[in-house]
Amino acid sequence: MSIGNDLEDGNSPEEDRPSVGRALQQARIAAGLTVDEVSSVTRVRVPIVQGIEQDDFSRCGGDVYARGHIRVLARAVRLDPETLINQFDAERGGRPEPTPAAPLFDAERIRPEPRRPNWTAAMVAAIVAVVGFVGFTLFSGGDKNDGSSVAEETRSAKPTASTSPSASPSKSGERKPEPSESAIAGVPADKVTVKLTAEDGQSWISAQDHNGRLMEEGVLRKGQSKTFSDSKRIDLVLGNAGAIKLFVNGKEVKNLSDSGSVQRLSYTKGDPEAG
Structure with missing residues (x-):
């Protein structure tokens, strides 16, 4: 009889472990923080902090938000957030498994249609090229002075092009000012x-x-x-x-x-x- 009584009166380590809310409250008191101070640094409202410390998570708006509140409160009072979140999930039957993505079948893939040659556009481009070539030939043959003017313009443009390299070394030779160490360290x-x-x-x-x-x-x-x-x-x-x-x-x-x-x-x- 005495052995049976000892087994009935004994508590397992999990039963001796405080609840999630009780653990947060004890750690907050040990750190010397008030509920208002924890609410100020974590941005969690005072009623929600008070409810969580009483193991009332109804104000959190769901288990996902409750896990987020537990995580920031645990960090504020120097507790391991993952341990408390695992305990929270265990008390609610475990975290739900993610839904696997549906497989993509070959029949559902959209295949692009093969492109066909645009013969109409090719014909129009050929006609425009022929007309342009004929017009250019007639224009250049009717006025011979055009060739000389173009040649003169080409010769006159060469000296200006030769002057451009001399200007570039002066720009490349300029040194940019470097920031002083005192400006960085001050x-x-x-x-x-x-x-x-x-x-x-x-x-x-x-x-x-x-x-x-x-x-x-x-x-x-x-x-x-x-x-x-x-x-x-x-x-x-x-x-x-x-x-x-x-x-x-x-x-x-x-x-x-x-x-x-x-x-x-x-x-x-x-x-x-x-x-």
Whole structure:
């Protein structure tokens, strides 16, 4: 009896595994992010984020959209999106197989008809050629001065043609100005330029321009760098600010925050100053 009770009370590893929504919620809380912050960086509406964390995918508009929401939310809270998507499909009986394309039969192919020679067009072209030849012969025989004028024009055109090669070397000898190294390496003064480098570990980052358009979002792994530029302002969200080395307009911004903390920063052309 005791053995039977142990088997009935025991749970399999799959039963101990949290659901998709519960796993996303736990990872978000562990990363120190609120629902509003996750919604801001992923562009997924707050009601949809709250529903997914409760395993309610009815607001997603279908399984295809639900998989897309799960993927971006998992990346925002540093989870493996493929594992959660496989779990999501397993709970719904698996992803449907793609429908194979119908075969193309030879009978359905459109074969072009063989082209036949256009004898009418050939006859018209022959008649036009004969008439043109006769007219040219009569015209050239009636006026002998035409030949001399053509010859004079040909001789007069030769000196002008000989002068053209002398002009070409001067053009080819001109050297185009090359851009200086300082112009390439310098930071533009009419823009705000931000450079992020993950030195002490990886961090989730998000960057937006002054119009609110998303420039970059995702995980910046240790040793990687990203540079962003805008004409007015750049807004940043750093999931692990203590691991980031930040340069604004060519100057380093020190003492951002402790490791593991989330920071929201904004910089313009006059910075670096406290965002």
